[in-house]
Amino acid sequence: MDEVAGAIADPIRREILLMLRDEALSAGQIADRFAISRPAVSRHLRVLREAGLARDEADGRRRVYTLVTAPLTELTDWLGQLTRPSGWQHRFDALETEVYRTRRERRIDRHDHEETA
Template sequence: MDEVAAAIMDPVRREILLMLRNGPLSAGQIAGRFSVSRPAVSRHLRVLRESGLVHDELVGRQRFYTLDAGPLTELAEWISRFTRPSGWEHRLDALETEVHRTRRERRTASQESDRVRKDTA
């Protein structure tokens, strides 16, 4: 998880991951989209490869990179522990639901009694 977190700290690497989200790209295609040098992009790709976020395949003379979002799952689960509602928030949500249900039932009962009064009048 630490390698993945370190790999996505850099904005260039995050941009590469976003680019690969749409499908495999060659190293040249990736490098062509950045103003940094090709060796710098190669280093970024190496970090992503070593963290398991991308896989590469040599096809002829070109190297193609593919996103593997699997390693992000563990990191996302860890982060979600800070963003999930606490036990109290779940209870408050349940209370709110119950209050709305009770109000709706009372409104429906009131409308039915109004209809009965009109029908008997």
């Protein structure tokens, strides 16, 4: 998970991942979209490969990169823990539900009582 988090920490690598989400691209096509040197793009692609987020295949003389999302699962699960309600939030939600249910039952009881009176 740390390697994946480190790989996506860089804005250029995040942009590359977004580009690969839509289509497989050669290293040259990726490099053409940035105002940085080709060796710099190559280093970013290496980091993504080593983190397991990109796969490359030879296509003649060029390397074609594709996105691999499986390594993001562990990171996504961990991030989900941060956004889930805390234990106290669950208790407050349950209390709120109970308060609304009790109010609704009291209204129904009052309404039934008025009809029989």
